[in-house]
Amino acid sequence: MYAAIAVAALVGTQLALVDILSESPSWSALTDGPIATFITIDLLALALVATIFMIVEGRRLKLRWLWVYIVITFAVAASVALPLFLIARTRNLAAARTTTT
Known part of the structure; x- marks a missing residue:
């Protein structure tokens, strides 16, 4: 399930990135209008929270x-x-569960 989501997200984000880069965008394009501002702030905050979670959990598990x-x-x-x-x-x-049992 996670893999399918990752593949779908990769394809979708990279196709959108190609469209964006073909138009020579500016940073203001990400924040023009309240909806774009909301989505930009939301995604940046989500990326920050995900990063913190990955660091804390990854270190705990020694990934x-x-x-x-x-x-x-x-x-x-x-x-x-x-x-x-x-x-x-x-x-x-x-793997840790099978090692301990």
């Missing part, structure tokens, strides 16, 4: 390659990074 998820959050999209992180977290917890 390998933790920094990759943080880079993906801001270089690609939080909607791609968080599901990938959750896959790694789930696999790590499952």
Whole structure:
């Protein structure tokens, strides 16, 4: 389920990025109008919260390659990074559970 969401988010965000870059946008394009401002602030706040969660939880679980998820959050999209992180977290917890039993 997480993988399907990550793939869909990757395809959707990258197609939108190609459209945006083909139009030579300015930063103000992200914040022109109240709806764009709301969405921009909401997504930045969500990316920040997801990053904090990934760092805290990743360190607690000693996840390998933790920094990759943080880079993906801001270089690609939080909607791609968080599901990938959750896959790694789930696999790590499952491996730890089988080790202890």
